Amino acid sequence: MSVSGKKKGGEGDTNKVYIFDTTLRDGEQSPGFSMNLDEKLRMARQLELLGVDVIEAGFPVASEGDFNAVREIARTVKKPQIAALARADFNDIDRAWEAIADAAHPRLHTFMSSSDIHLKYQLKKSRRQVLKEATAAVAHARQYTDNVEFSPMDATRSDWDYLVELIQSVIEAGATTVNIPDTVGYAMPDEMGGLIGYLFEKVPNINDAVVSVHCHNDLGVAVANSIAGIKRGARQVECAVNGIGERAGNTSLEEIVMALETRKDIFGFHTGINTRHLYRTSRLLTDITGIPVQPNKAIVGANAFAHESGIHQDGLIKEKITYEIMTPESVGFTETHIVLGKHSGRHAVKERLKKMGYNLKDDELNKVFARFKEVADLKKEIFDEDLEEIISDIIFREPDKYKLLYLNVVSGNAAVPMAAVRMEVDGEVKQDAGFGVGPVDATFAAIKKITGTHHSLIKYAVNAITGGTDAQGVVTVQLGFNGRSVIGRGSDPDVLVATAKAYIHALNRLESLKNQNAGDADHSSL
Numbered sequence: 141m142s143v144s145g146k147k148k149g150g151e152g153d154t155n156k157v158y159i160f161d162t163t164l165r166d167g168e169q170s171p172g173f174s175m176n177l178d179e180k181l182r183m184a185r186q187l188e189l190l191g192v193d194v195i196e197a198g199f200p201v202a203s204e205g206d207f208n209a210v211r212e213i214a215r216t217v218k219k220p221q222i223a224a225l226a227r228a229d230f231n232d233i234d235r236a237w238e239a240i241a242d243a244a245h246p247r248l249h250t251f252m253s254s255s256d257i258h259l260k261y262q263l264k265k266s267r268r269q270v271l272k273e274a275t276a277a278v279a280h281a282r283q284y285t286d287n288v289e290f291s292p293m294d295a296t297r298s299d300w301d302y303l304v305e306l307i308q309s310v311i312e313a314g315a316t317t318v319n320i321p322d323t324v325g326y327a328m329p330d331e332m333g334g335l336i337g338y339l340f341e342k343v344p345n346i347n348d349a350v351v352s353v354h355c356h357n358d359l360g361v362a363v364a365n366s367i368a369g370i371k372r373g374a375r376q377v378e379c380a381v382n383g384i385g386e387r388a389g390n391t392s393l394e395e396i397v398m399a400l401e402t403r404k405d406i407f408g409f410h411t412g413i414n415t416r417h418l419y420r421t422s423r424l425l426t427d428i429t430g431i432p433v434q435p436n437k438a439i440v441g442a443n444a445f446a447h448e449s450g451i452h453q454d455g456l457i458k459e460k461i462t463y464e465i466m467t468p469e470s471v472g473f474t475e476t477h478i479v480l481g482k483h484s485g486r487h488a489v490k491e492r493l494k495k496m497g498y499n500l501k502d503d504e505l506n507k508v509f510a511r512f513k514e515v516a517d518l519k520k521e522i523f524d525e526d527l528e529e530i531i532s533d534i535i536f537r538e539p540d541k542y543k544l545l546y547l548n549v550v551s552g553n554a555a556v557p558m559a560a561v562r563m564e565v566d567g568e569v570k571q572d573a574g575f576g577v578g579p580v581d582a583t584f585a586a587i588k589k590i591t592g593t594h595h596s597l598i599k600y601a602v603n604a605i606t607g608g609t610d611a612q613g614v615v616t617v618q619l620g621f622n623g624r625s626v627i628g629r630g631s632d633p634d635v636l637v638a639t640a641k642a643y644i645h646a647l648n649r650l651e652s653l654k655n656q657n658a659g660d661a662d663h664s665s666l
């Protein structure tokens with residue numbers, strides 16, 4: 141299973157493309173996507189189910205929180221390799237190793253900039269110095285493990301012949317994967333392919349390592365660039381679920397996987413991904429972060445398999461292949477079906493959840509079932525999406541400082557909107573009332589009074605997760621504090637209750653961010 145130390149593709153399978161997932165590192169460091177330890181673990185388990193080859197779990201030296209999350213993932217997720225990122229610095233590498241030492245398949249990933257732009261303005265180092273330090277860092281990492289990846293940051297804006305020298309040197313020092321990042325998303329597909337081809341031609345020991353590509357999407361061509369790299373010999377792609385990552389994001393995992401899968405006829409490559417888990421993985425990330433994908437997002441967007449045009453629908457009825465290049469089932473989109481209602485019993489709920497991939501413990505099932513009954517009393521039909529929301533809300537929530545106990549809202553065109561709220565704050569019951577220009581504003585005002593919190597409101601959004609006026613409302617609230625932001629989500633058939641839940645969820649996440657921030661280094665060093 142290891143790609144370390146093997147030629148393109150490893151273990152003799154030259155057509156296998158290894159999927160290196162960086163959702164929890166490059167993705168998680170981008171604004172609004174920060175996750176707590178439980179959320180990272182949940183995501184890592186899903187990535188394992190999906191079948192990724194490598195999970196880059198974080199950047200341990202960046203903070204205590206990052207370190208703990210990487211260590212927990214390394215201890216619990218055993219199938220994929222667990223990579224930890226480190227600057228080409230001995231302390232960083234030591235700390236990264238400490239975090240992944242217990243992993244079944246650990247990988248150290250170290251990086252240093254190679255472009256003259258970065259060397260001159262950021263590192264203030266000469267090319268010789270960088271070559272020496274990067275090589276020493278790789279040799280240092282090799283003392284811990286024989287699975288070492290090196291990335292020359294900003295590779296695509298670096299001098300190609302200098303890259304040849306640098307890569308030759310780090311491979312001599314023991315790098316088993318060399319990753320070529322298009323850090324600022326500047327390259328075009330021909331260039332990216334050209335650079336990978338050049339490295340294969342000029343670096344004498346290139347076949348002693350796996351070549352990888354890591355593309356950013358600033359110009360919208362990250363997936364195309366990754367494909368161009370693979371066509372010229374790269375056998376590892378670094379990517380993230382829903383394409384999240386620094387700025388415009390990274391290569392989207394679901395897009396690159398399905399491009400390789402759907403166009404096997406021209407590429408002839410395969411991955412170890414169980415594509416039927418793609419949709420669920422994407423949904424899990426949006427559930428955790430509260431940031432949805434756009435409806436027209438390839439592969440996992442709500443409209444990705446929706447055919448609106450009459451001509452298309454006519455063709456599809458006659459023969460699916462007329463307008464469908466892959467089936468919704470192949471990526472795990474199932475038909476939305478009415479699964480349950482208020483007469484459904486505990487067993488039916490348990491069975492449905494099992495089919496959806498959730499094997500809950502008895503106490504967890506009890507909580508979910510109690511909530512299911514409440515929702516089913518208000519809403520006739522319970523869809524899979526409703527169950528997903530309940531699961532998210534009940535099972536995967538961090539321990540809360542703030543809890544909603546009661547909300548009563550008065551509004552209408554003949555009353556000043558007013559909300560009365562009762563909450564638990566650190567176990568103590570508190571209540572207050574707030575007025576506002578509308579019921580949402582009043583709900584916010586009451587909660588703000590009780591919690592005495594300071595923050596800015598960046599976003600407030602309401603969505604319905606299924607059709608119909610009895611649909612559960614899903615509210616997203618984004619709060620800003622000291623240049624960082626958090627997202628909270630709440631769902632309920634009553635949008636005002638969903639609003640209160642989302643706001644309180646965001647406040648709880650803000651709390652854990654504040655706690656985590658103590659002693660944190662700055663992610664912006666990446």
Ligand code: KIV
Nearest residue numbers: 251291293294321323
């Ligand atoms: O974009 C980049 O260069 C990176 C490296 C740390 C691999 O994320």
Ligand code: ZN
Nearest residue numbers: 166323354386
């Ligand atoms: Zn990156």
